[in-house]
Amino acid sequence: MVFQPQLKILISRDEIAKAVDRLASEINKDYQDKQPLLIGVLKGSFMFMADLVRQLDLPLELDFIRLSSYGAAKESSGKVRIVQGIKTPIKGRDVLVVEDIVDTGITISCLLDFLRKKKPASLKLCALTDKPARRRFPVPIDYRGFTVPNKFIVGYGLDLDQRFRNLPDIYTLED
Ligand code: 5GP
Numbered sequence: 022m023v024f025q026p027q028l029k030i031l032i033s034r035d036e037i038a039k040a041v042d043r044l045a046s047e048i049n050k051d052y053q054d055k056q057p058l059l060i061g062v063l064k065g066s067f068m069f070m071a072d073l074v075r076q077l078d079l080p081l082e083l084d085f086i087r088l089s090s091y092g093a094a095k096e097s098s099g100k101v102r103i104v105q106g107i108k109t110p111i112k113g114r115d116v117l118v119v120e121d122i123v124d125t126g127i128t129i130s131c132l133l134d135f136l137r138k139k140k141p142a143s144l145k146l147c148a149l150t151d152k153p154a155r156r157r158f159p160v161p162i163d164y165r166g167f168t169v170p171n172k173f174i175v176g177y178g179l180d181l182d183q184r185f186r187n188l189p190d191i192y193t194l195e196d
């Protein structure tokens with residue numbers, strides 16, 4: 022039998038679309054005359070990235086990086102590993118990292134440290150969602166879509182054991 026957890030809507034597709042519009046206008050303004058390199062963190066950011074870049078009127082490039090943190094499905098273990106790196110040179114570029122969610126902050130802190138060592142001209146973070154209740158590492162979020170409660174969320178790219186990434190809205194998992 023297929024496991025059917027209870028999902029409760031948290032953020033509708035319309036609210037997501039409005040947030041994407043808002044973030045895109047801020048990014049368009051801040052990066053005018055620049056050629057930013059957007060780096061999406063796989064797999065969770067794929068849908069957000071796809072919607073965001075369609076609203077950006079900039080000569081941008083984009084790439085994806087895949088990280089893994091060992092551990093159980095809902096917890097970051099604190100050991101972050103790059104599973105699939107990027108070949109695009111970072112040095113001197115205006116880099117904007119695109120993430121689905123900042124939870125404890127471990128994953129994104131490791132990635133930002135790694136990228137900073139490659140000497141980008143600038144390094145900023147755009148996160149669709151921010152779950153500040155569980156933060157262990159301070160993370161500066163330059164562009165934030167939503168602050169979410171301390172619950173596990175799925176949909177719009179976010180998964181539970183690889184499921185629910187395709188849902189167009191964001192849900193909380195009720196137990
Ligand atoms: P952190 O290292 O900030 O604790 O967690 C980062 C990663 O854990 C996120 O990029 C995401 O993949 C996963 N994660 C954290 N919270 C959630 C959540 O509420 N839902 C889902 N689907 N993934 C989460």
Ligand code: MG
Pocket residue numbers: 062063064065066120121122
């Ligand atoms: Mg992620």
